[in-house]
Amino acid sequence: xxxxxxxxxxxxxxxxxxxxxxxxxxxxxxxxxxxxxxxxxxxxxxxxxxxxxxxxxxxxxxxxxxxxxxxxxxxxxxxxxxxxxxxxxxxxxxxxxxxxxxxxxxxxxxxxxxxxxxxxxxxxxxxxxxxxxxxxxxxxxxxxxxxxxxxxxxxxxxxxxxxxxxxxxxxxxxxxxxxxxxxxxxxxxxxxxxxxxxxxxxxxxxxxxxxxxxxxxxxxxxxxxxxxxxxxxxxxxxxxxxxxxxxxxxxxxxxxxxxxxxxxxxxxxxxxxxxxxxxxxxxxxxxx
Amino acid sequence: xxxxxxxxxxxxxxxxxxxxxxxxxxxxxxxxxxxxxxxxxxxxxxxxxxxxxxxxxxxxxxxxxxxxxxxxxxxxxxxxxxxxxxxxxxxxxxxxxxxxxxxxxxxxxxxxxxxxxxxxxxxxxxxxxxxxx
Numbered sequence: 001x002x003x004x005x006x007x008x009x010x011x012x013x014x015x016x017x018x019x020x021x022x023x024x025x026x027x028x029x030x031x032x033x034x035x036x037x038x039x040x041x042x043x044x045x046x047x048x049x050x051x052x053x054x055x056x057x058x059x060x061x062x063x064x065x066x067x068x069x070x071x072x073x074x075x076x077x078x079x080x081x082x083x084x085x086x087x088x089x090x091x092x093x094x095x096x097x098x099x100x101x102x103x104x105x106x107x108x109x110x111x112x113x114x115x116x117x118x119x120x121x122x123x124x125x126x127x128x129x130x131x132x133x134x135x136x137x138x139x140x141x142x143x144x145x146x147x148x149x150x151x152x153x154x155x156x157x158x159x160x161x162x163x164x165x166x167x168x169x170x171x172x173x174x175x176x177x178x179x180x181x182x183x184x185x186x187x188x189x190x191x192x193x194x195x196x197x198x199x200x201x202x203x204x205x206x207x208x209x210x211x212x213x214x215x216x217x218x219x220x221x222x223x224x225x226x227x228x229x230x231x232x233x234x235x236x237x238x239x240x241x242x243x244x245x246x247x248x249x250x251x252x253x254x255x256x257x258x259x260x261x262x263x264x265x266x267x268x269x270x271x272x273x274x275x276x277x278x279x280x281x282x283x284x285x286x287x288x
Numbered sequence: 289x290x291x292x293x294x295x296x297x298x299x300x301x302x303x304x305x306x307x308x309x310x311x312x313x314x315x316x317x318x319x320x321x322x323x324x325x326x327x328x329x330x331x332x333x334x335x336x337x338x339x340x341x342x343x344x345x346x347x348x349x350x351x352x353x354x355x356x357x358x359x360x361x362x363x364x365x366x367x368x369x370x371x372x373x374x375x376x377x378x379x380x381x382x383x384x385x386x387x388x389x390x391x392x393x394x395x396x397x398x399x400x401x402x403x404x405x406x407x408x409x410x411x412x413x414x415x416x417x418x419x420x421x
Contacts, residue, residue, distance in 0.1 A: 044320045045339045078344065
């Protein structure tokens with residue numbers, strides 16, 4: 001009787017040990033699976049152990065354990081693989097949706113900002129012609145007629161320091177009046193195509209002009225020219241000589257204020273009234 | 289064979305463990321250990337489901353809607369522990385029927401090609417195949 005009791009205790013102990021060990025091994029399953037089915041699995045294994053022990057003895061329990069262990073490892077690996085795949089898919093999908101939402105919002109914001117910027121710039125440009133020119137024109141010297149006058153960019157250094165490089169000038173047509181000495185004018189030169197030049201009128205029809213290395217003599221009088229660029233003591237007109245030229249009707253003698261670096265009537269002779277666009281009435285503060 | 293069965297063909301063939309569990313539940317509600325016993329008995333020990341494979345497959349069948357959880361109760365044949373019971377759904381029954389039909393067709397072909405005797409002789413001639421039917 002005592003021996004039978006001892007055998008029962010041993011059986012119980014071994015079965016409990018087996019059960020505990022199996023429950024410990026369940027840790028290799030993914031937590032969600034373990035929470036849902038771990039207790040059921042342990043219960044089934046306990047039933048199997050009890051049945052095997054009762055029907056076939058302790059040695060058969062070892063066989064059951066071998067089978068259960070293989071089954072446990074294989075199914076746990078499969079379950080882990082499946083759950084990590086599902087988690088990866090969910091994360092990718094979530095990231096994808098968020099990325100798409102973010103991208104959409106960002107594009108929407110960028111589009112809105114661009115639209116508003118474009119509107120603001122258009123408004124500014126319609127009030128500030130130099131910006132209009134800067135925005136919409138590539139060739140600065142091609143005339144663009146705008147209400148209230150015409151605007152040109154001064155690309156070269158020929159009129160420095162009066163007109164800095166890259167500045168814009170507003171030009172008004174002369175109408176019935178005529179260019180006067182000292183006027184800064186815009187004009188074409190047919191031989192230069194559509195290019196517009198901006199120079200100062202030095203002599204008008206009927207005037208006689210002489211240009212020496214250091215001075216301009218107009219109708220026998222040496223001109224006082226405070227507007228020309230200081231050339232640091234060098235002769236202003238070292239490259240050009242004009243000797244006693246009298247201008248015919250419609251002829252105007254023009255020169256840039258930057259005498260050392262200006263291509264003007266000293267080189268190509270007087271210009272014609274018909275090629276004069278108008279008088280520079282304003283020098284924009286925009287630009288260089 | 290119904291049209292409904294044909295529409296389930298994309299689900300076939302079933303994994304052996306899944307079909308075995310569906311077959312065992314076709315006879316009525318069972319708990320996990322009951323399914324395991326039934327599978328082992330019906331295959332004459334040819335298929336032994338471990339607890340891991342059993343519950344992994346149960347999880348998949350539940351997710352597919354082929355089986356559902358019944359209540360949790362004790363099994364008088366075992367002990368006082370409460371056990372979760374499972375039963376076949378209508379869809380699960382149709383899927384099991386479709387798989388059985390597929391296998392029956394294969395067996396029929398095997399018979400036509402003289403690989404098997406009549407169905408009645410299968411158990412004697414090829415004991416290993418019995419579990420498939």
